[in-house]
Amino acid sequence: xxxxxxxxxxxxxxxxxxxxxxxxxxxxxxxxxxxxxxxxxxxxxxxxxxxxxxxxxxxxxxxxxxxxxxxxxxxxxxxxxxxxxxxxxxxxxxxxxxxxxxxxxxxxxxxxxxxxxxxxxxxxxxxxxxxxxxxxxxxxxxxxxxxxxxxxxxxxxxxxxxxxxxxxxxxxxxxxxxxxxxxxxxxxxxxxxxxxxxxxxxxxxxxxx
Amino acid sequence: xxxxxxxxxxxxxxxxxxxxxxxxxxxxxxxxxxxxxxxxxxxxxxxxxxxxxxxxxxxxxxxxxxxxxxxxxxxxxxxxxxxxxxxxxxxxxxxxxxxxxxxxxxxxxxxxxxxxxxxxxxxxxxxxxxxxxxxxxxxxxxxxxxxxxxxxxxxxxxxxxxxxxxxxxxxxxxxxxxxxxxxxxxxxxxxxxxxxxxxxxxxxxxxxx
Numbered sequence: 001x002x003x004x005x006x007x008x009x010x011x012x013x014x015x016x017x018x019x020x021x022x023x024x025x026x027x028x029x030x031x032x033x034x035x036x037x038x039x040x041x042x043x044x045x046x047x048x049x050x051x052x053x054x055x056x057x058x059x060x061x062x063x064x065x066x067x068x069x070x071x072x073x074x075x076x077x078x079x080x081x082x083x084x085x086x087x088x089x090x091x092x093x094x095x096x097x098x099x100x101x102x103x104x105x106x107x108x109x110x111x112x113x114x115x116x117x118x119x120x121x122x123x124x125x126x127x128x129x130x131x132x133x134x135x136x137x138x139x140x141x142x143x144x145x146x147x148x149x150x151x152x153x154x155x156x157x158x159x160x161x162x163x164x165x166x167x168x169x170x171x172x173x174x175x176x177x178x179x180x181x182x183x184x185x186x187x188x189x190x191x192x193x194x195x196x197x198x199x200x201x202x203x204x205x206x207x208x209x
Numbered sequence: 210x211x212x213x214x215x216x217x218x219x220x221x222x223x224x225x226x227x228x229x230x231x232x233x234x235x236x237x238x239x240x241x242x243x244x245x246x247x248x249x250x251x252x253x254x255x256x257x258x259x260x261x262x263x264x265x266x267x268x269x270x271x272x273x274x275x276x277x278x279x280x281x282x283x284x285x286x287x288x289x290x291x292x293x294x295x296x297x298x299x300x301x302x303x304x305x306x307x308x309x310x311x312x313x314x315x316x317x318x319x320x321x322x323x324x325x326x327x328x329x330x331x332x333x334x335x336x337x338x339x340x341x342x343x344x345x346x347x348x349x350x351x352x353x354x355x356x357x358x359x360x361x362x363x364x365x366x367x368x369x370x371x372x373x374x375x376x377x378x379x380x381x382x383x384x385x386x387x388x389x390x391x392x393x394x395x396x397x398x399x400x401x402x403x404x405x406x407x408x409x410x411x412x413x414x415x416x417x418x
Binding site: 104107108110111125126129146147148150151152153154155157158159160161162163169170172173174176177183186187190191193194197198201 | 313316317319320334335338355356357359360361362363364366367368369370371372378379381382383385386392395396399400402403406407410
């Protein structure tokens, strides 16, 4: 059973995510978050510290997106296993009801950066992009990251982005893809199949040259 | 040679795109756009009418994205030809130096909709998504748009999106993909190859069942 303190923490965090998303960091106030969450300022201070620390905690799920799965790093990971590991964190995000707020926060961070996500998407995603490129190089027998490897990586990133980071579009066009756990797993497997075939095509193209 | 009047029109339009992107529709003023463009209010009025009409004109390239290529509609378009036609408009966008501003405007329209792009991305892209799905059904011998077709369409859309609608990321990670006309054409062809192989895989999967 959850301790009440944990419930309060969760409630403040969920409310803060929504309020920061709707108003932006500067216009959101801790007082407003407290009121909406039915909590007092002492509870916010106890669990999170000051406003910027609360905001950092709100952004944590986004920061986790930049973590690189061990499978992608290891030298002996089979192609399909690595790609599935690459897409799996997106699956968790698609399950997260906070995701629309998170997406809004990402957009705000691009338009009015608070500095919490460094300088925006590009620095934010670079380590993951480069790790994916190195994994692709290994499986395509490419010695350096060239245009074709870069494009392949961007295609794979885009395929996952659209499905999981644009929940409003998926909801509107294809609700069956993220309806429940089974649907999400099927979607992840299809995505991995698609990614695998694209990498195999690139590996083959290189062998022919 | 361009007539001076056309230059003025273009200059106002480019400036307006930037100012609307930076400030948002409500906070941008026609006076500020005039000053930055080195034009007078009469010129804006002559070429565009009022503020909302100027804004509509600024958004036109985005609206063109929703136009459906004839090739996708026709019953007898070969797979690769249809897919190339689908991606080609994105190529024009990647060439457009205004694209970073346009991307910002898109984000603004999601966060503070003016109503000019209907209710956001989902309604905005729906006709194009559905037309792509019907084209995919034809080439996969699917009778209705099911989850697999929807996911395939979203994967194709995502592949193009990432490359052409996130110019800052492409610029940061893989500048070689959009450097000049030849690079763009090579990127478009690779993208079409990737899309083709994904559709062929889905068609094959259906035949086996």
